[in-house]
Amino acid sequence: MAIGYSLNLEQSQRLVMTPELRQAITVLQLSSLELAEYVQQELLENPFLEIKEENGESVEDSLPEPAEREKDSDRDWEEYFAEDADPAAGYRSKSATAENGYENFVSRSPTLAEHLILQLDLSPCGGTVKKIGEYLIGNLDEHGYLRCTVEEVCAGLGVKEAEVREALTLVQTFDPPGVAARDLRECLLNQVDQLGPGDPLVRRIIESHLEDLAAGRLSRIARCLSVPVQEVQRAADVIRKLDPKPGSHFASPGDTRYIVPDVILEKLGRDYAIVINDSAIPRVTISRAYRSLLNRSGEDPETRRYLESRLNAASWLVRSIEQRKVTLYRVTECLVELQRDFLDYGVRYLRPLNLRKVAERLGLHESTISRATANKYIQTPLGVFEMKYFFSPGLNNADGTLTSAESIKCRLQEFIGAEDAKNPLNDQRLVEMFARQGIRISRRTIAKYRDELGIPAAARRKRY
Structure with a gap:
């Protein structure tokens, strides 16, 4: 068999992931808040982008004309880039002032540590006990449990065991009840003590039969304690009202979260109006001043390539944001059509739905539908739902x-x-x-x- 070589030409189509396509995909799958952060970052990095005013003008177009302007020649690009002044300093609009108003800030709840330190500061205790108390508070986990032993505190601070126990007893009397416990049993018992004299059966069950209670073995508890099962039931009801994680209701540092719906559905008569909520997203446009730099002669090739690349990136971002809005609207429109009974009558009427069915109706790929609904929320007359909720097996x-x-x-x-x-x-x-x-x-x-x-x-x- 002879071995030979040949040269063949083959034509095929292949999808190339260009930077522009990658950016469009990124923009599509971002939520409104994430997109707002993304646009703000692009505004800092790309000089061709600027915020568009509500009247349709760009911020730069709305700047007042300087009293004295050189009409003979323009500044060259080196002077333009070397501008030291803050470009935003001269046009702080009234909308910017409104955005910084107190009513637009999200209040932050106190953390568990802050809540306990305040109570410690108000307690009539000595300096050593207060120092130990601060150390104990600093070693509580997010659920309010103490994650160090008395011996470790003694070794870490060089204090006596009696002083540590005094400080621990003090902190355990603070609000929320059950805080600074070392295990679940101690947490529940401390809460029972703070509730005052009650049914002694509650304490007996917590001390000896917590595992049986968790498994629902009330009859076994009744036999072991020689009491009627009805009394065990009443004691179990009291225990279930106690909080096994007393610290979990407090905020963690930087834990303030809120949801901004990406789409708002308003019922108008028998129909639903679809509103794409882009109020949190800065409206961007292309800077005329920077675009004019490309029309000048005399720019060196390297500078011109940089300006062209930045202009293309800015244009693609503007187009990607608009395309995201169109895709989101079409997907929502399809969901309203397919899940109309759910919107009209409630969760019981939610129909089975998958990504493929929506993709086929819109003539899009399943991955596009997946990205368009990822991390998105829709506000309906029934409440706010994640868009993925509309897709149910x-x-x-x-x-x-x-x-x-x-x-x-x-x-x-x-x-x-x-x-x-x-x-x-x-x-x-x-x-x-x-x-x-x-x-x-x-x-x-x-x-x-x-x-x-x-x-x-x-x-x-x-x-x-």
Whole structure:
């Protein structure tokens, strides 16, 4: 067999990930707040970008004309770039002043440490105890538990054990009740002590039968303590009202979070109006002053290449933002059409839906739909939902139709909410109830949905 060489030409199409395409993809998948930060960063890095005023003019166009201007010659680009003055200093608009108003700032809740330090400062204690108290507060985790031992505090501060225990006892009397405990049992017992004299059975259960209580074995607790199960039930109700994580209700440093909906749906009669909420995104445009630099002669090739690249990047960003708005509008319009019953009547009527169905209707790729709905929120008359919520898997019904998982969860809550507390519905009975409605579902799926909804098993829901 002869071995030879040949040269063949082959023509094929291949998608090249250009910087412009990468930027368009990035912009599409950002939420409104993330896009606002992204645009602000681009404004700092790209001189061709500037903020557009509400009247349609750019900020630079609205600047007052200088009293004396050289009409013979323009400044060359070196002078333009060497401008030392803050370009924003001369045009602080009234809108900028309004944005800095007190009503536009998000208030920050105190952290657990700040809340405890304030109480420590108001306590009539000595300097050593106060110093130890500050050390203890600094060693609390986000749930309010102490994550160091008495011996470690003694070694770290060089103080006596009695002083550490005195400071620990003091901090444990602070609000929130149960703070600075070393384990769950101590946390609950401290809360019981602060509630005042109560049922001694509550303390006995916490001290000796916490594991049985967590597993719902009330009958076993009643046998061990030789008390009626009804009394154990009442004590368990008291314990369930205690807070196992007393520090978790306080903010962590920099933990202030809020949601800005990317899309707002307003019901007008029988129709829904779609509003793309871009109020948080700076409106950007191309700077005329920098664009004029490209029209001048005498620029060296390197400078011209830089200006052209910056202009192209700025133009692509403006186009990407507009394309994001158009895509988001089209996707929302399709979701309103496909999930109209959900919007009109509630979660029970949410239909099964996947990305492919929306992509086929809009003539787009599934990945585009995925990026367009990622990290986005939509405000509806029913409340604010993540856009991914509109996409729900479905289960087969007896008649061949599909029911969405969210609809089944809604019905599951209704079934359990209406059950007899003394004879709660187990998973098998729930399967049978769904079957009577024509919905085929397994016990494993019921258990999975219960866990996702935070609903315990029937044995733990039983009342005596």
